[in-house]
Amino acid sequence: MPRTTTVESSGCPPLRALTFDILGLVKVVEAKGEQKEAPKVVETWGEPDASRCVLAASLVDREFDPLLGVARKSGKIEVLSPVNGDVRASISIESQNHPGSADNSIVGLHLFKGERLGSSSRSCNLLTCTSKGQANMTYVKMSKSLEDSGGESTQTMWNVCGSGSILCSKVDADESYALFGGKGVEVNIWDLNQCAKVWSAKSPAKNNLGIFTPTWFTSATFLCKDDHRKFVAGTNSHQVRLYDISAQRRPVVSFDFRETPIKAVAEDVDGHTIYIGNGSGDLASFDIRTGQLLGSFLGKCSGSIRSIVKHPELPVIASCGLDSYLRIWDVKSRQLLSAVFLKQHLNSVVFDSKFSTREAQVPPQQQDTDETLQTEEEEEKTVKRKKASKEHSGSKKLKTKKKSKRSKGDSNDIA
Structure with a gap:
């Protein structure tokens, strides 16, 4: 049984999280919220295989027909049902440089929520990007039967960088723009409808000692849901930068956080609070408007943080990383609510916020039988x-x- 850690707090609210590790396993962690009960692993999908390591994940979080996209080390993209783990579609990204190889692995994945041009109810669109800068917009027609998991797909490919290595990518809330950045690659924004670059950042000037910091972006996220012009990026030189593409090409606000590279950045729904995790396990919240530290989360992680996600409805965040723990934090008190040991190094975590409404719904046949009884x-x-x-x-x-x-x-x- 997985080890759990609890602290004296108000208790972990009812929630459902899905974690992804280096052995390709998808683990479902649920907390019922009864009598301060700690979250538990209720399901595990897949078999342990290092070649099926999950590199990126994306969830279409909705009440009806939710979808989960998983990018694996082998270069395959699987579209799953986040309710029971059934495979809805499985495709391979076409590439001349073999995206499944170590030097051109998939670093970003986004599953579109809205219907794009040419899509239908039994299809989905997804965006992937490899470390060599190959962006791929794929239209997937999902199969009707669960046994036949290979769906028809059409792909549109373009390059987002000429040199360097892409390490992070993000799609805005309206799903019209995407940003890309990495080692030797300045952050640039692309219009997904036209597949054209609309903005590119400019390297910061030299400091007072005349030292130039080489470009090395490790994580990024859009700041506001209603505005794609502002985004936050973390660097390998432990800097956090706020960009406003309507103002200038260089950072509007820039500050340092501890002494290790920034590994994960997540935004809050208020539009100005961000959560930052670094390579030494430090987790903190900042007001990005001024760069002021709001506070550090109590209970230091023992490994590099690789993913942070804010719950869309509850005042909690989840973090995971190389210490193999999924941790649930309270954003107001910054206290650790609970931690679950999941045995393998974790790469990503997502929240399924609609699981409670789906459980509350009872099928009409069951309702009829209940009424007759x-x-x-x-x-x-x-x-x-x-x-x-x-x-x-x-x-x-x-x-x-x-x-x-x-x-x-x-x-x-x-x-």
């Missing part, structure tokens, strides 16, 4: 009550007859 139980209860009332009334009549006989006998004795 309830009516039959009520009828049986009424019949039992009628029988009991008849027996009770009959016993009362016998008692009255006996009493009347006794009264007559008593009157004769008196006479």
Whole structure:
């Protein structure tokens, strides 16, 4: 059984998280929220295989027909059902440089929520990017049967960099723009409808000592859901930068965080709070408008943090990394609510925020059977009550007859 760690807190709220590790396993962690119960692993999908290591994941978090995209080390993209883990489609990204190889692995994956041009209810669109800068927009037609997991696909490819290595990519909330950055690659933004570059960052100037910091972006995220012009990027030189493409090409705000590379950056729904994790396991929240540290999360991780995600509804975040722990944190008190040991190094985590509504829904056939059972139980209860009332009334009549006989006998004795 996985080891769990709990602390004295208000308890972990009801939630469902999916984690992805280096052996290709997808583990479902759930917390019921009853009596401060710690989250537990309820399901594990797949077989351990290092060649099926999960490099990136994307979840279409919705109440009806949710989808989960998983990019593996072998170069395959699988579209799964986040409810039961069934494979809906499986494709291979075409590349002249073999994306499954170590020097051109998939570093970014986004599964589109909205329907794009040419898509239907039984299809999906996804965007992938490899470390060599090969972006791929793929239209996947999912199969009707679960046994036939290979769906038809059409692909559109283009390059987002001429040299260097891509390490991070992100798609905005409207799913119209995407950013890419990496080692030797300045952050650039592309229009996904036109497959054209619309903006590129400029390297920061030399510092007071005349030292130039080479370009090395490790993580990035858009800051606001309603505006794609502002985004935050973390660097290998432990810097956090805020860019505004409508203002200038260089960072608007820049500050350092500890002494190790930034490995994960996540935004809050308020549009100005960000969560940062680095290679030494430090986790903190900042106000990106001023670069002010709001506070560090209590309970240092023992390994590099690789993924941070904010729950869309609850005031909690989840983090995971090379220490093999999934940790749930309270964003207000910055306290550790719970931690679950998952045995393997973790690469990513996502929240399934609609699981409670899906569990609450009961199929109509089940509702009908429940109603019929309830009516039959009520009828049986009424019949039992009628029988009991008849027996009770009959016993009362016998008692009255006996009493009347006794009264007559008593009157004769008196006479």
